Amino acid sequence: MRDILPSRSVLPLVLVASVALAKDPDVVERIINxxxxxxxxxxxxxxxxxxxxxxxxxxxxxxxxxxxxxxxxxxxxxxxxxxxxxxxxxxxxxxxxxxxxxxxxxxxxxxxxxxxxxxxxxxxxxxxxxxxxxxxxxxxxxxxxxxxxxxxxxxxxxxxxxxxxxQEDSVDHALAAILAKDAPQQTPFREWRKWRLQEGDVEFVVRLFKSKGKAAVVFKITNRENQPWKMKMARLYTVSGWKDKPFAVRTDREAITPGTTGYVAIVADKSAFQEGAEQKDLLLEIYRDDGYRQLFVVLDPALARD
Structure with missing residues (x-):
């Protein structure tokens, strides 16, 4: 299997570093007696x-x-x-x-x-x-x-x-948790495509999975920077219309410390692709801890077709 970028009809994936959210430290309100x-x-x-x-x-x-x-x-x-x-x-x-x-x-x-x-x-x-x-x-x-x-x-x-x-106690969340443990063989998913991307000292291996009625994306992230890598949030919405769609997300750890590897897994049901009588492409975005949109993937409805 070759690590290449596919055409848009399959899965366009772009590595980006554009500011989308402001840096958000953990804020605390407390009382001192x-x-x-x-x-x-x-x-x-x-x-x-x-x-x-x-x-x-x-x-x-x-x-x-x-x-x-x-x-x-x-x-x-x-x-x-x-x-x-x-x-x-x-x-x-x-x-x-x-x-x-x-x-x-x-x-x-x-x-x-x-x-x-x-x-x-x-x-x-x-x-x-x-x-x-x-x-x-x-x-x-x-x-x-x-x-x-x-x-x-x-x-x-x-x-x-x-x-x-x-809300997160669902079958899709359970499947995402298994995928985040790098155990796809224990799920009904089968790997369809795989790419390797590099930005700075962080390497991303992106694996696309399909199954009957469901689609999944797994990010294997190897951090060689001198600071932890952490996901702030993930978003899934229609490419046309920007309508948010439900999905399940799981990570195998809170933060990927320097010199280690971690996983982020996303699972979406086929109903997420449905927009009225049509099926629509979905845009999956991954935001880094400091608010940067680091990855986005366009998902084709064919991934979740029965």
């Missing part, structure tokens, strides 16, 4: 480059007595107004970097912080505090409101997680 003696411990604030972090206090902040050491060249000047302090790094800082921030309230209370960064252990993504609510009195109205919002957010996140799990 101060002790009776807040100066004893300096709480950490996690920031990411070009992402604003807002500190919100119960009382007004003293502009003249609020300062951060060593900020020049690393941060925009502090924005202080009312009960808020805004931090905005000019670029990412490393987890080992420390900047001392002292916030002084109008009642002369001094609240120290350590401004730094944090990375998730698996994929190296930046985790930024989007908003930090700083509370001293746990019985204040602000504390009760912040606690309520935090509880509602946890409940919403849990509900979305359960709903997503229920």
């Amino acid at each position: 101060l002790s009776e003696h807040p100066a004893v411990t300096a709480n950490k604030i996690y920031v990411a480059g070009r992402v604003a972090t807002v500190l919100r206090f119960e009382k007004e902040v003293d502009l003249e007595q609020t300062r951060m050491l060593g900020w020049k060249g690393w941060f925009e000047p502090l924005l202080v107004g009312g009960t808020k302090v805004v931090l905005e790094p000019l670029r990412d800082i490393e987890p080992g970097d420390r900047f001392m921030l002292l916030v002084t309230l109008r009642d002369s209370t001094e609240v120290p912080f350590v401004v730094t960064s944090e990375q998730q252990p698996l994929d190296g993504r930046r985790v930024a505090d989007q908003q930090v609510t700083v509370i001293r009195s746990l019985e204040s109205a602000s504390a009760v409101q912040a606690s309520l919002y935090e509880s509602l957010k946890r409940e919403r996140d849990l509900r979305e997680k359960v709903e997503r799990h229920e």
Whole structure:
């Protein structure tokens, strides 16, 4: 089997690196409860480059007595107004970097912080505090409101997680999970085409599978870059009309670390190709973690014909 690019009637596949989505670090809203003696411990604030972090206090902040050491060249000047302090790094800082921030309230209370960064252990993504609510009195109205919002957010996140799990508990998701383990022999799919593509230090082997009533695409990704490769999202929609179509996607790992290989598998039912009385080509897009559309594949309805 030759590794060649086919004509459009079979499967046009193009490797691209065009910006389609903005970079999106993991943003966090959290609450810091101060002790009776807040100066004893300096709480950490996690920031990411070009992402604003807002500190919100119960009382007004003293502009003249609020300062951060060593900020020049690393941060925009502090924005202080009312009960808020805004931090905005000019670029990412490393987890080992420390900047001392002292916030002084109008009642002369001094609240120290350590401004730094944090990375998730698996994929190296930046985790930024989007908003930090700083509370001293746990019985204040602000504390009760912040606690309520935090509880509602946890409940919403849990509900979305359960709903997503229920939606993804399907035969197509099960098939995609098996394909992502590089075990197509355990599925009804048979390989139809295969291509090898290279962009920089990342190699993509793209395999196209067909079966009765279903189509599948498997990406084998070998990462030789010095940073992890991670898929942000996949999209499937009609080439004409841009109508989103349902599909199943699975990966064999959260991130492909340098020097390793991982898989992304997509499964689409034949009904996804149906548009009224006609069958339409579908466009499958793979977006990288930083928001770049790295791959797109045009799928022919013939892949899923009975």
